[in-house]
Amino acid sequence: MVEIAVLISDAPKVVALIVGAIMAMLTILGVWAFLTARIILTSDEVVVRGPFIRRRQPRSHVAKVVRATIDPMKDPLLDTQAGLADESLFLLDAHDTLLIRMRGAYYKRQDLDRLVKMLGVPCSGPHRFRSAKEFDQTYPGLVSWVELNPYRIVFAVVGVVFAVPLAVALVLLTTAS
Numbered sequence: 001m002v003e004i005a006v007l008i009s010d011a012p013k014v015v016a017l018i019v020g021a022i023m024a025m026l027t028i029l030g031v032w033a034f035l036t037a038r039i040i041l042t043s044d045e046v047v048v049r050g051p052f053i054r055r056r057q058p059r060s061h062v063a064k065v066v067r068a069t070i071d072p073m074k075d076p077l078l079d080t081q082a083g084l085a086d087e088s089l090f091l092l093d094a095h096d097t098l099l100i101r102m103r104g105a106y107y108k109r110q111d112l113d114r115l116v117k118m119l120g121v122p123c124s125g126p127h128r129f130r131s132a133k134e135f136d137q138t139y140p141g142l143v144s145w146v147e148l149n150p151y152r153i154v155f156a157v158v159g160v161v162f163a164v165p166l167a168v169a170l171v172l173l174t175t176a177s
Contacts, residue, residue: 037106066090067125
């Protein structure tokens, strides 16, 4: 979509190539993440594998499972979901410390059901929460700071995106005189 707008406008064609290359790379990374996501459950350990990470925990440390859906974005005007919510499994130890989080977007619901059954530990949920902050009030410490503060991240990124070109423009204006 952006490439078409760039090609129609007076912008250099190289911009369309750069944007197209970035979009292609992001698409390939997304497909790769989806295809490499695996949960391996053995008699000794639980292994969650993704494209860049591998998390291993002894199966004996898993004391309970929390099954929850956190709706990251809700449109307050329409009172509808943005369609970005997915179920997550949180594997906890005996002290309610997070061992592994598995995002349901990469797995079929039946596979998650089977995993919970095979683990044979108490499972709370499925619960649905309207925000990560609401989830954090019920289950403190299970979600990251980034998930708890999404607007701060957005403002920081937007600030950097606008601050860098503005700083470059100011330097060019002051040195051009």
